[in-house]
Amino acid sequence: MRQILPVADGAEIRRHARRIALQHPRALLIALGLHALAAVSGLAAPRLIGDLVQDVQNGTTAAKVNLVIGLIAGFVVVQSLLTRWARYRSFALGEQVLAELREDFVDNALALPIGTVERAGTGDLLSRTSRDVDTLSRTVRFAVPETIIAFVTVLFSLTATLLVGVWVLVPLLAMVPVLWLSTRWYLRRAKDGYLRENAAYAQMTSSLAETVEGARTVEALRRYDDRVRRGDDDARGSYNAERYTLRLRTIWFPAVEVGYLVPIVGTLLFGGWLHINGQVTLGAVTAGVLYANQLIDPVDRLLSWIDELQSGGAAFARLLGISDVPDDRTASGRTPDGELVEAKDVRFSYVDGRDVLHGVELTVQPGERIAMVGPSGAGKSTLGRLVAGIHPPRTGSVTVGGVGMTELPLDELRRQVALVTQEHHVFVGTLRDNLSMARPAATDTELYDALAAVDAREWAEALPEGLDTRVGSGQLALTPAQAQQLALARLVLADPHTLVLDEATSLIDPRAARHMERSLAAVLEGRTVIAIAHRLYTAHDADRVAVVEDGRITELGSHDELVERQGSYAKLWKPGTADTQ
Template structure:
């Protein structure tokens, strides 16, 4: 199973769990103390009933029986109140820990190198943000508190049982081999099984998402059968992975249940034999049987939640694993001396041994407009991404003001260079929220000016509530062109000195795009712009045109100069313009 993003190991999981526990020592101790008090309260009834049986055997009064019943009732009420309070504190602590885990995951996910996210695709990361987060939520909210309750109850019940008589250890120990062997067998297979299940689900999600997103391509190339076969294979892989974990559960639970029923029968038989031979009293046997029977519930809950803990542990390992992705940038602490962008002998490959850029050199002066043109797959977008600091070059350097793009912290890099592609995202919230994330301090007039710069002011003000209109998933749906204009307006507000536009207006009608680019150019006067486009009027308006072919810049000059050379650009221009 292909696993692109890493998975945390057992040592890292334990270390992170201890770190989470150390963040809340007081709340954890209070929860444990309350569970202990609740467990102790629940231990009074079996001992009192055992003593009552002994008293009845030797003769007692109705008033004494009534007193014992009242005392048992008091302990039961006390146990109920303590249990409720303990569960409340445990669940509250679980919610707090879950919130921190989610925040840590979001921080780690946002810090992932963009290149890593692109190579991983949507399936793996999406399954971690949805399925794994949901699984971990159930584990932290319910499995962990219930396991703590069960463990505390088991410990105190065993202690109380042994205090009745050491002889009770004989039937108790009888269940250990079966439980130990079955649990060891299960735990040795469960984690890998659940990791495989989650990875198979991620593969299935990724495959189905690619088929849906590329439906038109699949249709055009008549690849229906191939995509259906791929989907069937991925679904079968997920089915087989889930069937394996189901097999583990169906083997483990019956053996475990047999293991904790054995002591009840053993205590009754062994205790009865000892009583008949005069070694223990009837009251002791009664109390011991009740205590051992009382062990069934917490042990049953412990084993029932063990499966959830294994599933949650696998999800936790996957969520924590993204923090192990190495950063693709090492901040040097240097500040760019100016706005000069330089690429020197740049080589880059997505797959080892297969460069897509071959020794590219390009110097872009501050305020210059560069247009990159060339056939699809020539390396234009790749070069643009290196200039924007998305990827580090394999060899050579890409710098701004003498500092490597990947030597700048992300926040600082985005103040220097910004990349806008044809891909865009509309966040759930108001139109104002979507704009102000680029500059939180922006006023309404500044937001409207940014929209006006990209020809979006008219339709934005025509919305039902203007800037307060809620957009995004489940709200007002913006057209692809409007969403792209929104992305460009954010760019205006971000105000970097260098822009890399990779087909940034491809979803807009050509005439509208032409008008919008002119408006945008007026706003961005004096800024450096690297425009990657197939529409050659962009190249016509640029200061210089870089023709990229087979990962190399084969021609570089102004539009008029390149047309006069009668080379590749001239042929491209004549074909497009004609």
């Protein structure tokens, strides 16, 4: 099973958990203190009941019985109030921690190298942002507070039980082997089981996403049976992974339930024997049995939430693992000297041992317009992504102003070079929000000018609320062509000196695309443009054309020069092919 994005180990999880605890010491101490007071308040009733039983045996009055009942009721009320307050503080702390974890995850996810995200596929990252976040939410909101409550209650209950008499330890210790062995058996298997379960779900999600996104290809190539078989295999893998963790629970839970009965029965029998022999009072036996019974609930909650903690721990490990992805760029601190873009002896591979670029050499002068053409799969887009600094070359160098693209911090790189592909995202928000992210300080006039540069002003002004119209998922849906124009308008606002256009106008009608490219060319005059051509008229308008075949630049020159050579480029310009290559 493909696992590109890493998973944090136990040591890293513990370090991060300690760091979180140290960030909120006051809130944590208040929550623990309130839970301790609530637990102490709950310990009064068994002792009062035991003393009452002893008093009844020795002879007592109705007034004293009423007094004891009143005291028990008072402690129950106090315990209820303290428990409510303690839970409130615990849940508030949990929500704050969860919010911080989500923010950290979003920051780490956005900082992932694009190449890593592409190799991992959508399934793994999507399952981490959805399923794992949901699982961790349940753990932080409920499992962690409930575990704290149970642990504090068990600690104080044991202390109170020992005050009844050391003899109570005998039946209590009898349950330890059952709980210890069964829980140890479970914990040794649960973490890996939940990690496999989450990974299998990610694989199933990825397979489903690939099938849906490539539905037209599947239909065209008649690969229905293969995709169905793949989906069935992934679903079966997810089913088997979940069945494994379910089997662990069905073995562990019954063993734990048996362990709960041992201390109650043992305390009653052993205490009764001691009482018959005159070694303990009836009141002590009663209190001991009640305390043993009172231990069941917190121990049960403690062990029950362990299952949720294991699931949450696996989710936390996957979310935390995002931060372990190494950066694919190392800032050198050097500043580009000029705008010259150069690729020297560039080789690159997505899979070790299988280069898709083979010793590419290309120099692009400032202000020059280069068109890259060639058959699908030749390496045009890959070379464009290296020029845009998306990937570092395996060998060789890609530089701007003498500085490697991956030596520049991302913010600086995007001020130098920008990439626009045929895949564009419309963010949920206003049209103004979608545009101003490229230049936050831009005025409405500048936003409309950017839209006008890409022939989008007319439809933008026709929107119900103009720039304030909400677009994106669940809002006004833009057409693919409008989404591309929006991306190009962002490009105008970002104002880099070098642009890499990877079939950026492929979804627009040919006439409209040609008109828009001419308008864009007027705005971008003087900038360096590297256009990965989908239609050959783009190459016709370029200063030079680079023909990419089998990962190499086989021809380089102007349109007229290449046509005269009667090589690969000239064959593309045979009648009827110019608008289809």
